[in-house]
Amino acid sequence: MISGNLTPVQHSSKVPAGSGRPRPWLRLPYALLLVLGLLAVGCKKDVSSIGVGLPDAQTNTGAYLIDTLTIRASTVLRDSVVTSGSDYLLVGRYSDPLLGTLTAKSFFRLGLMGAFQPDPTFVYDSLTLTLKPDTYRYGDTTKTQTLFEVHRLIDQLSDIKPLFAAPRFTPVNYDSTTLLNKGAAPVRRARPNADIIRLPLNDDFGRDLLAKAQAGQLATQDAFVAYLPGLVLTTAAADNAAIVRMSASAAGSAMILYYHDPTNPTAVLSTSFTPAARHFYQIKANRSTAGTPNLPKLSLQGISSTLTGEQTFVEGALGLQTRLEFPYLTDVQQFGQNITVTSATALTALVPPGSITPFAPLPPNLTIYFTDASNHPINIYLNSGIDATGKQVVGVPSLTGISAQTNIEQSVYSWPMAAYCQAVINRNIPNNGLLLSSVTSTLPNRVVLGGPRNTQNKLKLRLYFITAN
Numbered sequence: 001m002i003s004g005n006l007t008p009v010q011h012s013s014k015v016p017a018g019s020g021r022p023r024p025w026l027r028l029p030y031a032l033l034l035v036l037g038l039l040a041v042g043c044k045k046d047v048s049s050i051g052v053g054l055p056d057a058q059t060n061t062g063a064y065l066i067d068t069l070t071i072r073a074s075t076v077l078r079d080s081v082v083t084s085g086s087d088y089l090l091v092g093r094y095s096d097p098l099l100g101t102l103t104a105k106s107f108f109r110l111g112l113m114g115a116f117q118p119d120p121t122f123v124y125d126s127l128t129l130t131l132k133p134d135t136y137r138y139g140d141t142t143k144t145q146t147l148f149e150v151h152r153l154i155d156q157l158s159d160i161k162p163l164f165a166a167p168r169f170t171p172v173n174y175d176s177t178t179l180l181n182k183g184a185a186p187v188r189r190a191r192p193n194a195d196i197i198r199l200p201l202n203d204d205f206g207r208d209l210l211a212k213a214q215a216g217q218l219a220t221q222d223a224f225v226a227y228l229p230g231l232v233l234t235t236a237a238a239d240n241a242a243i244v245r246m247s248a249s250a251a252g253s254a255m256i257l258y259y260h261d262p263t264n265p266t267a268v269l270s271t272s273f274t275p276a277a278r279h280f281y282q283i284k285a286n287r288s289t290a291g292t293p294n295l296p297k298l299s300l301q302g303i304s305s306t307l308t309g310e311q312t313f314v315e316g317a318l319g320l321q322t323r324l325e326f327p328y329l330t331d332v333q334q335f336g337q338n339i340t341v342t343s344a345t346a347l348t349a350l351v352p353p354g355s356i357t358p359f360a361p362l363p364p365n366l367t368i369y370f371t372d373a374s375n376h377p378i379n380i381y382l383n384s385g386i387d388a389t390g391k392q393v394v395g396v397p398s399l400t401g402i403s404a405q406t407n408i409e410q411s412v413y414s415w416p417m418a419a420y421c422q423a424v425i426n427r428n429i430p431n432n433g434l435l436l437s438s439v440t441s442t443l444p445n446r447v448v449l450g451g452p453r454n455t456q457n458k459l460k461l462r463l464y465f466i467t468a469n
Contacts, residue, residue, distance in 0.1 A: 062467035064335065069461045070328050071452040073305040075312045076375045076435065077167055077296035078319035083442045084163035084280040089131070090317075090444075091148050091233045091281075092190065092243035094139030098355060099315065100290035102138070102444060104243045107172055108279035109157050109230040110255055112221050113272055118259065120214045122269065125258040127206030129199040129231070132250035135192045138444050139242030140359050144187050146236035147197055147244070150180040153230035163280035165442060166319045167299050170280070174232045180205055190242045196252065210259055213271075224273075231255070231275070242359075243283075243444060249276040283317040283444055295320070300375045305451030311352060314366065315446035316438040322449055323375060325433035326461070329424050336467035341422040343464040350403060350457040351411035355448035363411055363447035364438040365395025371435040381434055382415050395439035398447070403457075410457070413449070421463060 089106035096102055129150060155173040157163065164170045179185065182200035209218075209228075218224045247253060254272040261267060287295065294307040302323055305312050312322040332339060351363060365385065369377035385396035398411040413436075424431045438445055450457025 062336070064465055064467075066332070066463040066465075069326060069463050071459055071461060072325040072327060072433075073312045073449070073451045073459055074302040074323045074325075075296055075305070075308055076302040076321045076323045077299060078321060078437075079299050079376070080162075080168050081165040081317060081319045081442055082162040082280075083165040083282070083317075084278070086280070086442050087247055087249050087276075088442070089233065089246045089248050089275070089279060089281055090243055090283065091235055091246075092139065092145065092241065093235050093239045094243050094359065095240055095289055096285075096360070096446070097291045097357070098448065099285055099292065099295070099313070099318065099320075099446065100288065101240070101286040102243065102283055102318075103235065103286070104281055104283045104317075104444075105235070106233045106246075106279065106281040107153060107157065107163075107174070107230060108233075108248060108275040109153075109225060109277045110228065110273035110275060111277035112224055113274065115219060116213050116224065116271055117216055117219045118210065118214050118269075118271070119261070121262060122210070122214065122259045123262055124203075124207045124210045125260055125268075127201040127203070127209065127255065127257050129201055129255045130252055131197040131199070131233075131246045132253045133190075133194055133197060133244050133246045136245035136361065136443075137190060137192050137242045138360060139190075141190050141192060141242050143241035144189050145239040145241035146185045146187050147190060148199065148233045149185045149236060150199060150201065151175050151232040151234060152178065152180055152228070153232055156225060156229040157278045157280075159278065165280065165282045165317055166284070167297075169282055169284070172232070172282075176234075180231070185236065187236075190244045197246075201255070206257060209257060230278075245443075248279045249274075285318055302375055306453065308451075310451040310454040311355075311457070312449050312451060313446060314364070314436055314438050314449070315444060316364065316441045317444040318446075320446070321375075322436040323371060323433055324436065324459075326421075326424070326431065329421060329431055330427070332425060332463070332465060335465075338468040339425055339465050340468070341418045341425065341463065341465045343418055343462075348458075348460040349413040350450045350454075350459070351398060351413075352448055352450055352454075352457045353408060353410055356411070361443075361445045363398040364440050364443075364445040365393060365397045366413060366436045366447075367395050367439050367441075368415060369435040369437060370429070371432050373430075373432055375435070377435050377437065381420060383439075385415065411447075417461060417463075 090104040091106050093103045152175045180201050182202050212218050254274050257271045259269050292308055294303050296303045313320045314322050368382040370379055370381050387393045387397045388399055396413055396415045398413055401412055403410045423429045450459055452459045
């Protein structure tokens with residue numbers, strides 16, 4: 001039940017790093033390699049295939065290398081993606097060549113910063129929505145797009161229930177036909193260095209807001225929310241450029257009502273309503289434009305890599321994860337009852353170069369979870385790694401090296417598997433496999449991984465173990 005070569009341990013594969021210097025992706029300490037090599041002297045070199053079985057263990061040696069342990073890979077859709085706990089607002093549209101057209105919109109309640117009952121003599125000036133984007137963009141920022149259309153929420157956002165981005169979308173009722181923008185929404189490029197977006201809002205809406213407040217009808221938060229449950233940010237129907245990220249709690253993010261005292265017209269008076277109180281965003285994908293067929297559509301559904309072009313996907317906002325299974329891992333017990341896994345380094349998870357685009361963020365760091373048979377993450381197997389500078393980071397990062405298969409520079413994920421393999425062989429945990437999830441689990445950062453049968457970007461695991469009778 002093992003594919004690939006099963007031989008005495010003699011060497012480990014080495015691959016040059018992106019800098020041109022040799023960089024091992026799979027490496028054992030030299031002392032251990034020497035010991036294992038000595039143990040393996042005289043060991044019969046056999047090859048096993050899927051479904052054929054394992055060769056007999058040798059009585060005079062106990063060191064083995066399984067060159068390629070059988071792996072099954074699939075893309076799994078998460079049960080839910082909750083974005084109401086995030087600080088972000090995301091708006092825009094981008095046609096990802098692999099995942100389809102992604103459309104993001106945000107919903108938020110506005111909060112009073114204090115008692116709101118202006119003097120009845122004050123005169124309205126203007127109403128402006130100010131947003132604070134950061135440098136995150138998903139898409140082509142050389143194109144122009146609408147930044148942004150503003151609509152009025154009809155239903156209030158729940159204070160108790162989590163608000164979902166995907167795949168169980170929280171239904172939201174809002175006035176999608178009436179724009180609150182003053183005139184047409186501005187159209188321009190979503191430049192990554194833009195640090196503020198100002199949207200003038202409709203004067204009739206602003207005057208009504210001030211009049212209600214002057215009449216004492218908006219003096220409390222509850223009264224204000226009853227009048228205005230919140231706002232919705234969308235992109236125009238024809239837009240296809242980039243998804244923009246903003247901070248709901250950043251200083252300066254607010255709807256600002258400007259007015260003045262007629263007895264002192266040069267003094268600017270204003271009241272701000274912040275969007276940090278309650279908010280969330282949704283991202284939906286139009287699969288009809290996706291370059292990848294058969295992506296999962298149902299919650300907790302898993303689709304084999306054989307049906308998705310011999311590759312799998314990890315993407316936060318859409319809820320895509322990768323599940324890896326090792327169905328014949330316990331078969332190594334046929335070598336003996338006392339098996340010690342000395343190294344199971346790195347599923348060599350290669351990122352197909354063609355899947356990386358300048359319009360998408362860098363491949364995300366991955367969190368590795370144990371899973372049950374129904375694709376639920378159980379708990380964390382690994383949530384830290386070493387980046388290219390040697391620094392420990394949250395999640396397993398992608399590193400760059402020269403692939404031995406393609407001889408070109410590629411991104412690769414690598415993490416230790418010895419603990420998992422040993423626990424499964426010892427029957428301490430069920431052999432349900434692992435789930436790979438983006439550390440940025442609510443953002444549309446995505447990465448593509450080659451499957452176990454991908455000839456150019458093969459997913460691979462090498463298992464070193466010794467037996468003692």
